[in-house]
Amino acid sequence: MGYAHTLANTRYKFENLRTLLARASPYRSGDALAGIVAAGAAERVAAQMALADVPLATILAEPVVPYETDEVTRLIIDSHDAAAFAPVASLTVGEFREYLLAAGPQALAALRSGITPEMAAAVSKLMRQQDLIAVAAKCHVVTRFRNTIGLPGRLSVRLQPNHPTDDPQGVAASTLDGLLLGAGDAVIGVNPATDSTDAACTLLEMLNEVRERYVIPTQTCVLAHVTTTLHAIERGAPVDLVFQSIGGTEATNASFGMSLALLHEAREAALSLKRGSIGDNVMYFETGQGSALSADAHHGVDQQTIEARAYAVARAFSPLLVNSVVGFIGPEYLYDGKQITRAGLEDHFCGKLLGLPMGVDVCYTNHAEADQDDMDALLTLLGVAGVTYVMGVPGADDIMLSYQSTSFHDALYLRGVLGLRPAPEFEAWLDGLGIARATPQRLPARLSPTLIGLG
Amino acid sequence: MARTEGTPAHWMDLRRFTPARVALRRAGNGLPTAAHLAFQAAHAAARDAVQASLDVGALQAELKGAGLASIAVRSEAPDRRSYLLRPDLGRRLGDRAAIPRLPGAMLFVVCDGLCAIAVQRHAAPLLRHVVAQLPGPVAPIVVAEQGRVALGDEIGEAMEAEAVAVLIGERPGLSAPDSLGVYLTWQPRRGRTDAERNCISNIRSEGLPPEAAADKLLWLIGAMRRMCLTGVLLKDEQPTTRQVREV
Numbered sequence: 001m002g003y004a005h006t007l008a009n010t011r012y013k014f015e016n017l018r019t020l021l022a023r024a025s026p027y028r029s030g031d032a033l034a035g036i037v038a039a040g041a042a043e044r045v046a047a048q049m050a051l052a053d054v055p056l057a058t059i060l061a062e063p064v065v066p067y068e069t070d071e072v073t074r075l076i077i078d079s080h081d082a083a084a085f086a087p088v089a090s091l092t093v094g095e096f097r098e099y100l101l102a103a104g105p106q107a108l109a110a111l112r113s114g115i116t117p118e119m120a121a122a123v124s125k126l127m128r129q130q131d132l133i134a135v136a137a138k139c140h141v142v143t144r145f146r147n148t149i150g151l152p153g154r155l156s157v158r159l160q161p162n163h164p165t166d167d168p169q170g171v172a173a174s175t176l177d178g179l180l181l182g183a184g185d186a187v188i189g190v191n192p193a194t195d196s197t198d199a200a201c202t203l204l205e206m207l208n209e210v211r212e213r214y215v216i217p218t219q220t221c222v223l224a225h226v227t228t229t230l231h232a233i234e235r236g237a238p239v240d241l242v243f244q245s246i247g248g249t250e251a252t253n254a255s256f257g258m259s260l261a262l263l264h265e266a267r268e269a270a271l272s273l274k275r276g277s278i279g280d281n282v283m284y285f286e287t288g289q290g291s292a293l294s295a296d297a298h299h300g301v302d303q304q305t306i307e308a309r310a311y312a313v314a315r316a317f318s319p320l321l322v323n324s325v326v327g328f329i330g331p332e333y334l335y336d337g338k339q340i341t342r343a344g345l346e347d348h349f350c351g352k353l354l355g356l357p358m359g360v361d362v363c364y365t366n367h368a369e370a371d372q373d374d375m376d377a378l379l380t381l382l383g384v385a386g387v388t389y390v391m392g393v394p395g396a397d398d399i400m401l402s403y404q405s406t407s408f409h410d411a412l413y414l415r416g417v418l419g420l421r422p423a424p425e426f427e428a429w430l431d432g433l434g435i436a437r438a439t440p441q442r443l444p445a446r447l448s449p450t451l452i453g454l455g
Numbered sequence: 456m457a458r459t460e461g462t463p464a465h466w467m468d469l470r471r472f473t474p475a476r477v478a479l480r481r482a483g484n485g486l487p488t489a490a491h492l493a494f495q496a497a498h499a500a501a502r503d504a505v506q507a508s509l510d511v512g513a514l515q516a517e518l519k520g521a522g523l524a525s526i527a528v529r530s531e532a533p534d535r536r537s538y539l540l541r542p543d544l545g546r547r548l549g550d551r552a553a554i555p556r557l558p559g560a561m562l563f564v565v566c567d568g569l570c571a572i573a574v575q576r577h578a579a580p581l582l583r584h585v586v587a588q589l590p591g592p593v594a595p596i597v598v599a600e601q602g603r604v605a606l607g608d609e610i611g612e613a614m615e616a617e618a619v620a621v622l623i624g625e626r627p628g629l630s631a632p633d634s635l636g637v638y639l640t641w642q643p644r645r646g647r648t649d650a651e652r653n654c655i656s657n658i659r660s661e662g663l664p665p666e667a668a669a670d671k672l673l674w675l676i677g678a679m680r681r682m683c684l685t686g687v688l689l690k691d692e693q694p695t696t697r698q699v700r701e702v
Contacts, residue, residue: 033541174473394479395475404629409486416483443464449469
């Protein structure tokens, strides 16, 4: 079905919903690389005006990736909740924007399973950053494993103690550094340098020992490939969370070496370990705009809409944590601080609207036109938007992945200026150690490095 | 890394165990000034590394001094901005006629990639070690500006080379601003995927030194010739969990 809009005596035509969504997207380099951006600013606004008049029901009826050949589309359509959708079923995308701006937290929560990723992406394209922040701030998503993540007024931090050779003592030192600076309530999660089962098991044992010795109410994770984590579970390694990078099409996920069936298998395996003390959210997913185009698996769909579809994959597995790694992919997809900022807010908004415990890796690479000032701005905007968690990397410099994320200090800044607190169980633990307000030069006995093999 | 004896009791002691930026202390919730400026200096160095141009003449002279003939070419990317925004242009050869037909030769392509400084520092020492010990015919070294890894496929295809090793500047990190990578591809032709290559990364003085990298590359070339392939089936290491993409 075709769409059209006349603006200033020029008739703009869009042959299908996929094209309309792409032309309506705020400019970013990845869509330009794919050859699907609007020809100019006027065509973009015309597309947004045409999109504003599209009924949400039409978006449900016109999949942007074919149902027959894509299991993510089948998941989206087959799991759609018509009853939850009912309150907005008669609205256009433009009316839906106004509905979201006026709705309260309870109405938004009730809507989650009735919203498809394409609806969330569509409405986001009509929104300013202010709108993305205002609506996301009303979406409260709470998950649990050993602590409670996502309560209003709270900000959690993933402690990311990566090391270029997976040296256990190096990882332990960065972990202790982060704990001293109040990080680690989302998860203590390491990206391994080599994706072998042996390396993963070594790190899993070490992280588990740190958590037990210090009696930390949190969870640990080695962000290996899902198949590696399954092998580690078979070997009896202490696996709290199963991690996987996911994308918004079946072909993207195939390029990551996984499928929905494999995620189901992994979730069942993790649940069988019964390691969560107060909840059973056992999955951790990472996403990022551009991965589908990078894998030549985008079906001509714009990168932000494809990204939102990844959230449909995530929500099918009741994850503890989901984050977009927004600036990691590089300038051919998100060129500069402006594009990264917009994308980070879009991803957070779409994830929250769909009911995910959404965090953001506020980050950039050295070949992107971005710097610490851009990251400070995005971090602050996300804090106002109620982001569930951010990353904590020593000094913001990930020495293994060679990119800049947010630091432990950055998270303290955000908690400080916005009056946000850690997850309640973790906050009580910090209080008990007396390190909640200041970091001591001399380490408290209960956090002695020798307890975790340093020395 | 080196370990110092004794029981760590102070925050600063954590620095013994990792090159990460730990124990930075606090000024309120922020960084002390020295740590903040040290970060800015590292970022500036990495940014300059990305923007730096390859001195092709100097590199060719260094190669000539090592007894290695070379040919200079360019990709279709006219400048750095185009290179960063259009990966497809960096994978295409500007002038195919510049490449001689040398069926069965082992081909080495040197690309600036995302870090010309790494190439300038480490490419010639690495090639000198490898070529001196490599049996069989070796083609003139192709030095390519604004090149990505897959540019080697088109050059190798035009040459009908046995295999191509692309030496390329890696994405600079704050703690590794001059890192070189090598991608080895058996029977190169356009359309080869990353799964069909083997990679040696982090080649720099403080990482994998060029001489050690040369030994590893010689081992890989030997294994490649025995198995008549490169890629996943030849792999001795698997990639990192976040897909660090080819440059």
